[in-house]
Amino acid sequence: MCKKKIIINKIIVFFLCTLIPLKIVSADNDLNKKKIIEIVPSYHLYLDTDKKRTLRNKEYKSFIKLMYKFAKSKNHPFPEAVAVQAGYESRYGASELARNANNTFGVKVYKNKNGEPLNQSYRIRTKEEKRDGTEYYIYDDFRYYRNLEENWKGYEKVINRSRYIKQGIKKAKNNKDYITALKKGGYATEDSYIYHILKNIKKFKEEGLFL
Numbered sequence: 232m233c234k235k236k237i238i239i240n241k242i243i244v245f246f247l248c249t250l251i252p253l254k255i256v257s258a259d260n261d262l263n264k265k266k267i268i269e270i271v272p273s274y275h276l277y278l279d280t281d282k283k284r285t286l287r288n289k290e291y292k293s294f295i296k297l298m299y300k301f302a303k304s305k306n307h308p309f310p311e312a313v314a315v316q317a318g319y320e321s322r323y324g325a326s327e328l329a330r331n332a333n334n335t336f337g338v339k340v341y342k343n344k345n346g347e348p349l350n351q352s353y354r355i356r357t358k359e360e361k362r363d364g365t366e367y368y369i370y371d372d373f374r375y376y377r378n379l380e381e382n383w384k385g386y387e388k389v390i391n392r393s394r395y396i397k398q399g400i401k402k403a404k405n406n407k408d409y410i411t412a413l414k415k416g417g418y419a420t421e422d423s424y425i426y427h428i429l430k431n432i433k434k435f436k437e438e439g440l441f442l
Contacts, residue, residue: 316336328373
């Protein structure tokens, strides 16, 4: 009788060890198809008390954790930088562009010589910054993506552009090198972009979000 129980227990352990990993893989695959509004549902959002009543994500740490694991699953060498960049660009999945166009990296659309978008796009009012630090707003066209996977592929295409390669993105040895190459290549106009990204990486790392 005891022998039969041992055999049954071994069979149960075998099935658990084989089925659980399959569920994990399936969950990763399902994440690729997710929209940002599914990853950051509306009940995670709140209106800030600032003048603009900015929409924010109260579960922003969960967003960082998810994007970190997602970037890591894609074998990106600097998943911490990618996760923080996605959070910074999209207000942790709460921005209009993220929620309506599944664009968390602020990727703009290519245009023809007449200024017309060459891909499906989403137009929003966006803040830019001059070299002297003066802020101004313009309406511009950004890429529209159907889900997180398309959003990732769009980001990959951007970081592999020649202007970033010239700035050393392929030779980056750490988060600072990576973000610096993007900034020098023109990814962001904000003068303090590198500072904010690195500051948040340090903060989230100390909080144990990159595990």
